[in-house]
Amino acid sequence: MSDESILRDRLATCTRILAMQGLLGLFGHVSVYQPESRRILISPGGGGDKANMQAGDLAVIDPDGNLLDGTGPVPVEWPIHTSLHAARGDALAVAHLHAPYSTLFAIARHEFHPVTLQAAPFSGGLPVYPEAQLITTPDRGQRLVRLMENKRAVLLRAHGIAVIGGDIEEMLYASLVLEDDARKATQAAALGEIVSVTEEECHAFRAEMDLSYLARRAWDYFSQLERRWDRQAASAMGPLA
Amino acid sequence: MSDESILRDRLATCTRILAMQGLLGLFGHVSVYQPESRRILISPGGGGDKANMQAGDLAVIDPDGNLLDGTGPVPVEWPIHTSLHAARGDALAVAHLHAPYSTLFAIARHEFHPVTLQAAPFSGGLPVYPEAQLITTPDRGQRLVRLMENKRAVLLRAHGIAVIGGDIEEMLYASLVLEDDARKATQAAALGEIVSVTEEECHAFRAEMDLSYLARRAWDYFSQLERRWDRQAASAMGPLA
């Protein structure tokens, strides 16, 4: 397979895993950037069934959001993807999600800080894009990039999140651990004051456990589950995502 | 198909989607009004299996709640539907639901205000019908209409919600985003003060993203999921709805 074929397969699998995990459904999209060709593979917007997304369903856009290949539709928030891919060498993969628990930190006045070791990639906390608006223009995308500085994720006020990775596997793993950490922080808050993992502790954890290794382990695990997934709706309303 | 046949199909699908999403089961009903014929299609009350509702199972009532067609039973709270259909040109479709999270705002002393962009249709908050009683008479229906003013939904104290739409798709989408927003507000409240989306921000969002477009996108998405739904109970108690 060509490099793009491999990426297509992987991004489609990533889309289905995120759908299985309830992080991507009606809303949200994921992308991967190919620096040589400047082609961006992206899951289409609209009402498509992400749980059945196949490699051939993906769109290809250029750095200005023009559709190069596929039937689209291009997500209206394509500037999240193009801005991050253009600005950062460590953002070859980008997810925009309306993740149920992480988004709570874009609603409540409560700074996000990791409360579990797995969330060490988000050491030092996450910025919040303060305007309650979709990221539908390059200008808004630029503001998002500046606000993120060197962070791996950003909270979008009253809206959702964006998460980056060095590749698709890291973007998937980072999205999953951010959501899990946000869930645990929210639930633990009912019990009393919650204790964050310090930057020093995060640093020490990352020195012992390589993100890339963890990401590949999670990929193996969740792609097994996805292969045998029956793609049933959950018979009860989960959060919209 | 005649216009009524099309509406029958769509209202039955809407009923099944709401059942799939856990918003309509033992309780609740949805209706659509045909202004020319003054016929109201409505999902029957009683213990029927909403997850398997078909077009032919729907009842037809007149504006006074009399059964014109179908075997019923007519829901005892038919005045919710007849009052709203009669009073408002923007209420061609009406849902009455015991939605798990929205109903919490009819229990706690906490005003509902949107906390996500998707809930922009509920800008400015929602009124609460203050009496803990079913809406079983035209008088109660009239009080509900007056209390709602120009809002798209109303909270019924200790009971549930009513939501309107310009058509079935908008009523479905409005019900789903209201419930999702109520869930996020409730969960975020555990973290600290929650920040609403202002009326200006809601207005700006609505100017950028048409409700009708979003409603049709959600319809496409959820009707795909419903077609492959296995109609299984969830093997664990969800909230009664």
Place this chain on the structure above:
Amino acid sequence: MSDESILRDRLATCTRILAMQGLLGLFGHVSVYQPESRRILISPGGGGDKANMQAGDLAVIDPDGNLLDGTGPVPVEWPIHTSLHAARGDALAVAHLHAPYSTLFAIARHEFHPVTLQAAPFSGGLPVYPEAQLITTPDRGQRLVRLMENKRAVLLRAHGIAVIGGDIEEMLYASLVLEDDARKATQAAALGEIVSVTEEECHAFRAEMDLSYLARRAWDYFSQLERRWDRQAASAMGPLA
């Protein structure tokens, strides 16, 4: 079918519905009393699979807890059932459940009062059996009966609940609405002060909506769901029940 055959079928169905709803699994049991013969049908204790309970699996005990028919085992907490059946003419059916949300009111210092109209049968609140112990003796059963006075349910501290009904359908419906009301009260509490339904409002609701009618409607609804239930575990830990 004989009267006992009909009750057997119905109590087995009730057991399976409660298992489907996540209210009865590893723990809990239900019973029905036949005043003429003084025979008590009861679901067995132990590790049996309540989701597959059949009429022939039920035990029959006498008012002193002796096994008359079936292979048992008799639940160690049989005195909950025998005490209530003996003392109250309105307790022909009894459930003992470790229901996930109702039990929270037997843990937190927070009096239970209904917050939705459906919970009107529990008007005026519920007593708490204060000792953290199983109800394994007739003496403990008698204390439970005295504590309950004329209430339809009792909270057992650090343990679970007991709920009565005039027949199996009412006991099932009362258990479901108590659990749903407890869930809504718990979740609403995160938003702020919660508002109970007053005794007057409960009285007015009961005058408009007969418990027996609601119980039969719920029976029809949930027995349909149970018939098509695939009896799958939920692939995620629900509360133990």
Place this chain on the structure above:
Amino acid sequence: MSDESILRDRLATCTRILAMQGLLGLFGHVSVYQPESRRILISPGGGGDKANMQAGDLAVIDPDGNLLDGTGPVPVEWPIHTSLHAARGDALAVAHLHAPYSTLFAIARHEFHPVTLQAAPFSGGLPVYPEAQLITTPDRGQRLVRLMENKRAVLLRAHGIAVIGGDIEEMLYASLVLEDDARKATQAAALGEIVSVTEEECHAFRAEMDLSYLARRAWDYFSQLERRWDRQAASAMGPLA
């Protein structure tokens, strides 16, 4: 079957039950120690599909963490298992889990104490291993052992839990009741002050209900559910575990 064959079957079943219950998936591992041969059976680390774990998939390690049998990989946190097996005669079975609710007590400043009778084995509360780090060395394992004293479980700050049992059945049951108790304590805390079960009450409960009996009853119950489990992912994100 040889003794090791029996233990292999049982540990694989225990792994699948914990996977079914959402307590073991991407993370976590369980082990059982054979004192005569000093061989430790352990579920492998890495991205394997625990929901399908078979007896032949288990690894065997020695008390220093060396792989004796099987293809591994040996979990990086093997010192949790070897340290506890070596130090305590009542720790023939050990689980390390990232259990969703118990772990909240390793995040919030809130001491764990049992709030239900079932959690009586955890009478007097649980210690918290204070360092936010994986237990990847024998030194860390020793500190864990000293900190636990004679307790049946320990909370690992920002990480997860370790639970011991006299055999696999007790370790499974202890893990399930700890998680359920932690869930109820967390949810009840939203209602107000929560009331623990005192050490005296726990003692009295244990005198009436033998842990070994309860563990075997739970084993029968959950192994029935596991045999008919369809191993489907839950179509919605549960907590990572």
